[in-house]
Amino acid sequence: MTGASRVKFYQTGTFTVGNRLLDVSVRSVQSDADRNNSLNSGHRACQGCGEALGARYALDAAMRAVNGRLVVANATGCLEVFSTPYPESSWRVAWLHSLFANAAAVGTGMAAAMKVKGRKDVRVIAQGGDGGTVDIGFACLSGMFERDDDVLYICYDNEAYMNTGIQRSSATPAAARTMTTPAAGQEPGNVFGQGKNVPLIAMAHGIPYVATASVADLRDLEYKVGRAMAIHGARYLHVHVPCPLGWGCDTGDTLKVARLAAESGLFPIFEAEAGEVTGRRTIRRRVPVEDYLKMQSRFAHLFSPKRDERRIAMIQAIADRNIRRFGLLDKSEQGAHP
Amino acid sequence: MLKQCEGSIAIAEAVALCRPEVICAYPITPQTHIVEGLGLLVKSGKLSNCEYINVESEFAAMSVAIGASACGARAYTATASQGILYMAEAVYNASGLGLPIVMTVGNRSIGAPINIWNDHTDSMALRDAGWIQLFAENNQEATDLHIQAFKLAEELSVPVMVCVDGFILTHAYERVDVPEQSKVDAFLPPYEPRQVVDPDEPVTIGAMVGPEAFMEVRYLAHHKQMQALERIPQLAEEFRRVFGRASGGLLHTYHTEDAETVIVALGSVNGTIKDVIDQMRAEGVKIGSVSLCSFRPFPTAALHAAIGHAKRVVTIEKSLSVGIGGNVSHNLRMALQGRDTKVSTVIAGLGGRAITQTSLRKVFTRAIQDTLEPLSFMDLNTAVINRQLERERVTRRTGPAAEAILRDIGTMAARVS
Numbered sequence: 001m002t003g004a005s006r007v008k009f010y011q012t013g014t015f016t017v018g019n020r021l022l023d024v025s026v027r028s029v030q031s032d033a034d035r036n037n038s039l040n041s042g043h044r045a046c047q048g049c050g051e052a053l054g055a056r057y058a059l060d061a062a063m064r065a066v067n068g069r070l071v072v073a074n075a076t077g078c079l080e081v082f083s084t085p086y087p088e089s090s091w092r093v094a095w096l097h098s099l100f101a102n103a104a105a106v107g108t109g110m111a112a113a114m115k116v117k118g119r120k121d122v123r124v125i126a127q128g129g130d131g132g133t134v135d136i137g138f139a140c141l142s143g144m145f146e147r148d149d150d151v152l153y154i155c156y157d158n159e160a161y162m163n164t165g166i167q168r169s170s171a172t173p174a175a176a177r178t179m180t181t182p183a184a185g186q187e188p189g190n191v192f193g194q195g196k197n198v199p200l201i202a203m204a205h206g207i208p209y210v211a212t213a214s215v216a217d218l219r220d221l222e223y224k225v226g227r228a229m230a231i232h233g234a235r236y237l238h239v240h241v242p243c244p245l246g247w248g249c250d251t252g253d254t255l256k257v258a259r260l261a262a263e264s265g266l267f268p269i270f271e272a273e274a275g276e277v278t279g280r281r282t283i284r285r286r287v288p289v290e291d292y293l294k295m296q297s298r299f300a301h302l303f304s305p306k307r308d309e310r311r312i313a314m315i316q317a318i319a320d321r322n323i324r325r326f327g328l329l330d331k332s333e334q335g336a337h338p
Numbered sequence: 339m340l341k342q343c344e345g346s347i348a349i350a351e352a353v354a355l356c357r358p359e360v361i362c363a364y365p366i367t368p369q370t371h372i373v374e375g376l377g378l379l380v381k382s383g384k385l386s387n388c389e390y391i392n393v394e395s396e397f398a399a400m401s402v403a404i405g406a407s408a409c410g411a412r413a414y415t416a417t418a419s420q421g422i423l424y425m426a427e428a429v430y431n432a433s434g435l436g437l438p439i440v441m442t443v444g445n446r447s448i449g450a451p452i453n454i455w456n457d458h459t460d461s462m463a464l465r466d467a468g469w470i471q472l473f474a475e476n477n478q479e480a481t482d483l484h485i486q487a488f489k490l491a492e493e494l495s496v497p498v499m500v501c502v503d504g505f506i507l508t509h510a511y512e513r514v515d516v517p518e519q520s521k522v523d524a525f526l527p528p529y530e531p532r533q534v535v536d537p538d539e540p541v542t543i544g545a546m547v548g549p550e551a552f553m554e555v556r557y558l559a560h561h562k563q564m565q566a567l568e569r570i571p572q573l574a575e576e577f578r579r580v581f582g583r584a585s586g587g588l589l590h591t592y593h594t595e596d597a598e599t600v601i602v603a604l605g606s607v608n609g610t611i612k613d614v615i616d617q618m619r620a621e622g623v624k625i626g627s628v629s630l631c632s633f634r635p636f637p638t639a640a641l642h643a644a645i646g647h648a649k650r651v652v653t654i655e656k657s658l659s660v661g662i663g664g665n666v667s668h669n670l671r672m673a674l675q676g677r678d679t680k681v682s683t684v685i686a687g688l689g690g691r692a693i694t695q696t697s698l699r700k701v702f703t704r705a706i707q708d709t710l711e712p713l714s715f716m717d718l719n720t721a722v723i724n725r726q727l728e729r730e731r732v733t734r735r736t737g738p739a740a741e742a743i744l745r746d747i748g749t750m751a752a753r754v755s
Contacts (some may be wrong), residue, residue, distance in 0.1 A: 092540065108391065108393075110358045140394070147392070
């Protein structure tokens with residue numbers, strides 16, 4: 001899109017080993033020529049869309065994990081709209097879209113149908129964006145969790161209602177500019193002290209598996225999907241997916257922005273079983289939140305016309321708390337996965 | 339098997355006989371006893387191979403049913419009142435996706451003011467949602483309609499609402515013949531969906547449709563209901579052959595052949611109406627009635643055949659289309675095109691107010707005298723209304739109207755002679 005964008009041929013700065021150096025058994029699902037291509041090319045997502053990337057990796061990993069025995073419920077939102085403009089579909093999985101708020105409940109119904117039909121091999125994923133998950137779909141999500149229904153719910157979190165044109169959700173970070181939290185007035189952007197942490201709320205339900213992941217580490221995302229599909233009951237995966245359009249970053253910087261969110265501590269990557277944190281992806285090269293914020297025009301008001309030291313420090317404090325809370329700098333404890 | 343039981347329990351047993359595979363349960367008065375009854379049947383093992391899911395809302399109830407039905411399971415839920423409005427979006431979605439879900443509506447008013455008693459406001463609010471709406475006149479018909487509903491829904495790939503008057507039917511103990519399993523199995527084949535979410539044949543269901551095709555999709559929904567107009571009487575006849583009794587169909591007529599005055603109503607009030615007609619017939623009055631069993635699709639042709647010859651038609655309606663009047667009468671006029679039949683709408687029984695024989699008789703008599711207004715409200719306490727209007731005229735802020743009216747009429751509110 002922008003002339004300044006530099007084409008990159010490989011994912012830099014992830015510390016992951018190139019696939020060709022790895023044993024075949026641990027190579028990424030996406031590197032397999034026989035991958036399912038669950039979300040096939042030709043869809044209408046914007047350039048640099050983190051959600052399209054995350055969904056493709058997540059569903060391909062799930063399809064491999066369950067040997068293709070998968071059905072998917074999808075909430076209304078970007079992912080639904082850009083993938084299925086009638087009469088086209090990018091989905092190479094059995095896929096149902098019902099409404100904005102009910103993907104988790106539709107997933108429950110699908111799982112019940114498969115059970116009663118004796119098709120125990122068929123597994124269910126329900127998925128949606130942050131609006132469809134943490135706001136309007138929250139009651140159905142919580143209901144599915146507390147009943148421990150055999151559904152993996154994947155939230156692709158791009159931190160606002162992007163499909164309707166960038167409005168604040170309860171996943172929108174403090175200070176971020178959206179169309180409903182404009183960069184105007186004494187405290188421009190989204191207010192501090194609001195929002196909800198749905199991975200922690202999911203853990204409070206005591207469900208067997210909760211994890212966060214990011215498109216910054218696609219191998220970790222694949223691993224967590226595989227791990228989730230090896231478990232029965234209600235599971236939750238919260239994937240951080242930058243939206244270049246909504247965040248105001250370069251379309252070539254999706255992965256870099258996602259990485260800085262993780263490496264600053266603003267988006268903690270961890271996993272939990274039965275309500276207890278069992279693994280975290282530790283920060284390898286810590287960066288100040290400023291490095292992350294500066295890349296995105298949704299935070300531009302923090303830096304111009306003059307630096308908003310107070311609120312930058314408040315965001316840094318959020319990252320610092322995450323680092324303490326989840327032990328993100330603790331080198332002695334690594335996640336169980338490679 | 340003949341038994342004396344509560345309407346809700348008869349309905350629960352009828353639903354169980356249809357071998358539902360997924361039942362979504364959420365309590366709301368006056369429907370609750372139905373899902374309780376089904377819960378007991380599942381938990382005790384009498385209804386096997388059925389997933390009974392205690393959901394967290396009516397919206398989830400319909401959504402779980404959508405997921406289950408889309409994967410090929412026979413799905414059922416029940417609701418009422420606020421519940422059907424809370425699930426409204428999913429109600430439209432189920433019909434749009436062509437999912438043959440069957441839902442009982444234990445008809446109840448909609449608040450505010452909150453009111454748990456019977457009227458038809460809830461079903462009427464969703465009359466255009468693309469569901470077939472069948473209204474039961476008594477508990478035998480409520481029982482039988484559920485068995486017909488699954489067959490109708492699955493043949494046409496359209497969801498069906500069976501509307502049952504709250505309390506008046508759901509909580510009434512009556513003699514009901516609950517059919518035998520073997521007969522239900524003979525009548526209702528297993529559900530074979532037209533399209534399913536299935537990893538063996540992966541398809542995309544629920545895609546976005548723009549202006550280029552949306553009209554056609556909606557027309558097809560209408561077309562299916564026109565097919566239902568033909569299928570509903572056939573199913574009632576098939577049902578009669580298997581079970582030996584008449585239940586369902588588009589409408590029931592009562593002494594309409596030579597009637598100059600025809601009363602039209604939905605649901606249980608038809609029992610009271612028939613009693614009044616019996617009395618007036620004994621006095622030589624040419625009066626009859628039509629009980630509309632199918633409100634969606636609306637049986638325009640059948641109704642024309644039944645009432646086209648009448649001088650006047652009176653609808654007794656348990657819902658109010660605020661700002662205009664009757665829902666039934668406005669639909670009914672389609673059946674009277676080209677006729678100069680006088681149609682009077684009587685709004686009655688809102689929020690559970692008793693519709694008595696005395697009041698019905700007064701209304702019918704005025705209709706015959708041609709003094710009945712085009713729109714009237716049965717047993718309206720005009721003194722109370724006038725006092726409230728006077729308060730509002732004098733003072734802008736008069737407090738909440740419902741509470742002020744309650745204070746006016748004291749503790750005798752429920753007593754209508």
